[in-house]
Amino acid sequence: MNILLSLQHINAAIQNQKILDNISLEINQGHHWAIIGKSGSGKSVLLKAMIGKQGISGGSISYHFKSSDDLINTGEPLALQRMALIESRHHFKNFSNTSDFYYQQRYNSSDSEDAMTVEQYLSAILAHVTEEHYWTLEKAVDRLRLTDLYQKQLIKLSNGETKRLRIAAALVKNPTLLLLDQPLTGLDVNSRLYFSILLQEIADSGVTVIMATSPNEIPDIIKTVAVLEDGKLTQTLTPAQVAEHNFAWASSTPDVDEAEIESLLSLTEYPTFDWIIKMNNVNVRYGDIQVLHNINWQVKQGERWALLGPNGAGKSTLLSLAYGDNPQAYANDIILFDKKRGTGESIWDIKRKCGFVSPELYQFFPMDNSCAQVIESGFYDTLGLFRQSEPSRAAIVLRWMKVFNIEKYARQLLKNVPASAQRLCLLARALVKNPTLLILDEPCQGMDDQQQQLFKHLVDIICSKSNITLIYVTHYAHEIPNAVDHYIHLQKGEVARVETI
Structure with missing residues (x-):
């Protein structure tokens, strides 16, 4: 040879x-x-x-x-x-x-x-x-x-x-x-x-x-x-x-400090809403390409959803409407957190209630903050920390890092830690403010089996001890948390079916 x-x-x-x-x-x-x-x-x-x-x-x-x-x-x-x-x-x-x-x-x-x-x-x-x-x-x-x-x-x-x-x-x-x-x-x-x-x-x-x-x-x-x-x-x-x-x-089965998670969740009171998401005949088009077609989807507070479908089915575009990133929301009949889009609420009003992570966010997230700064930026919904660190919030950050077993990376730059630790930092960033709506788009990418088990167990604990609303996207059935009991399947930009278990 x-x-x-x-x-x-x-x-x-x-x-x-x-x-x-x-x-x-x-x-x-x-x-x-x-x-x-x-x-x-x-x-x-x-x-x-x-x-x-x-x-x-x-x-x-x-x-x-x-x-x-x-x-x-x-x-x-x-x-x-x-x-x-x-x-x-x-x-x-x-x-x-x-x-x-x-x-x-x-x-x-x-x-x-x-x-x-x-x-x-x-x-x-x-x-x-x-x-x-x-x-x-x-x-x-x-x-x-x-x-x-x-x-x-x-x-x-x-x-x-x-x-x-x-x-x-x-x-x-x-x-x-x-x-x-x-x-x-x-x-x-x-x-x-x-x-x-x-x-x-x-x-x-x-x-x-x-x-x-x-x-x-x-x-x-x-x-x-x-x-x-x-x-x-x-x-x-x-x-x-x-x-x-x-x-x-x-x-090996990872250990999770349930008491610590419950303590962290108790730091925030969840506001009450009738509708977290309500979409009526929603369409999104770019030029001649129809990305979403007549989407009808209702999510009530405390529900846990899996959003499923093949690559290119429109999942990320649908999430961009729910998270406030897509300006075509204003041309559609969409209610988020009981308010119709276009009636005065800002993108930041929406993001304040959401925790979000996705492969795209991972691709474009600035890498020159320390891991602790990256997670603390979740309090402000910014891509990186652009203000002086606040000691009380920095302490909460460190507690979440310990839950994820990544506290050793706190002072290291995001770009210098393993890819799996980078992704765990962004997951902690999504959780740190105890959001009303948690959107997890393929959150386990790049993790080893033990980290995947840890995160799945962590999400189930959070769901069991709070009224958080969850939307979970994955291509692997075994990654879906046990707490999920609603499923929406997209196919070529349309709702193929909705299931409740």
Whole structure:
């Protein structure tokens, strides 16, 4: 076998904290790897180190890609041209390439015009040009099912659609080595099944795959699984051995301090409303595209809902109406917290009553605050803390961080902590003010099994000890809290069915 990449005793640190410890690996062409481990074990950092996006403090990395004349001169080192990495956060820019997207841009038609379309984005990617060029633009678009999205602006893509686009963009580069960080997050059930088939085609085309994933989601092409624990490579297993293995970090039941949660919930009195949400024949359209069609949905206080549907069904747009972010609410018959939209209430009046987290919020949240500051910003509904920290609220923040087992990150910048800890900070930010309405859009993305169990248990405790209203979105049935007893299913922008259990 041809060696593509070899790591010899590498170490890596972030802010003087060791993340990778004496890692040695040899990647051969056609031998596909999965990397598993609890959140914070170093999986993402290892992938970044492989492609040169994370500096190493010891050891060495050797690339063995063959020199070739078929590469376009991009100014990048040969190794980077031969590799592609899909990270947990994307790095899309405005069409003008002068500034980053911002969170609410997708809902404002004039602002979103500054975003590239899927076609423009993919066409701008420099690809290898060879007679054996397998992953053409047309083939990548077809295989990732992007044809119907070709003229859609990047900012308006759903979380799952964005993931498919980024995989297509990586394939258009025709890499020799493809690195995937949690590639299944954000994909609906059918997309996850299809992805396994797609991976086989990727492998057959000569691309070698290394992916960080859950031990429960190891595709058929994987030959060897590397297990990371606290930055160390502790063992290598076959997929069959992984299936029989009980990892302590994947199976143990987390402890939750119910008395502390009850104490935190008692800090706020819940106001009383007849209707949290009442939508009558709601429609949302962008140009010729109908995103929501005649939506009727009523949510009473204290109800716990699951909002379900495939990627692109309209779930995020529906939530944007409930959370006050979408200006098309004013053109529709929508009541939020007993007040009709457009009768004088401000967006901030709505947000004050809501706790909210979503994959899009995660993508666009500023990363330069400390974790404690990020959570404290939830009191003010701002994307980051832009005022002096208030001691009494900072104390509440620290209590919530202890509930989530992330208090050790309090003073660290959000950008320097593991992706799972980043997501837990945003979840704590949504809860810190004890909102009347809690909107959780795919909240468990990037968490290991233990963190998912902890959060699900936490939500059930909060629901049992308060009159909070819950809307929960997920593509995984096992993540839905036990407290949920109402279901609304969207399909192509319409209500397919509503169920009460």
